[in-house]
Amino acid sequence: MEILIIIIGVILDRITKLWAMTLKGKEGIVIIKNFFAFEYLENRGAAFGIFQGRIALLTIFTIVVLCIMGYLIYRYRKESKFMSVALSLIISGAIGNLYDRVFYKYVVDFILVHYKDVYYFPTFNVADILVCVGTFLLCIAILKEGKNE
Numbered sequence: 173m174e175i176l177i178i179i180i181g182v183i184l185d186r187i188t189k190l191w192a193m194t195l196k197g198k199e200g201i202v203i204i205k206n207f208f209a210f211e212y213l214e215n216r217g218a219a220f221g222i223f224q225g226r227i228a229l230l231t232i233f234t235i236v237v238l239c240i241m242g243y244l245i246y247r248y249r250k251e252s253k254f255m256s257v258a259l260s261l262i263i264s265g266a267i268g269n270l271y272d273r274v275f276y277k278y279v280v281d282f283i284l285v286h287y288k289d290v291y292y293f294p295t296f297n298v299a300d301i302l303v304c305v306g307t308f309l310l311c312i313a314i315l316k317e318g319k320n321e
Contacts, residue, residue: 174260181264192282214278255313261306268299
């Protein structure tokens with residue numbers, strides 16, 4: 173099941189990023205005026221734009237995280253399906269952004285959430301969503317395990 177989650181996550185991320193690349197050089201697509209749009213962005217850093225231009229560092233860090241997450245799935249697979257699903261989501265998102273860093277030297281972001289011109293949340297992508305949801309579920313799994321002990 174974990175492999176299927178990872179494959180589906182990576183494919184979904186790739187398809188959406190390939191679509192987003194068609195927006196390059198064009199005006200974004202407004203979904204909800206002053207709130208939600210799709211707009212092409214090349215992110216040469218990590219979350220919230222940190223570590224700009226540090227592609228090698230981010231690539232190595234991602235590979236290390238992938239190895240740790242893979243080990244954790246192997247370790248907890250039989251004990252907690254919930255934790256395995258959470259880790260699989262994190263892995264799929266990490267692979268999606270790693271692919272971009274390796275092949276493009278930047279990550280394709282395209283989901284823009286903002287409030288008028290007052291506040292702009294950092295532009296993100298499907299891989300980022302997978303990592304965030306997986307991390308949230310992992311926190312729940314860890315808290316749940318702590319209660320059971």
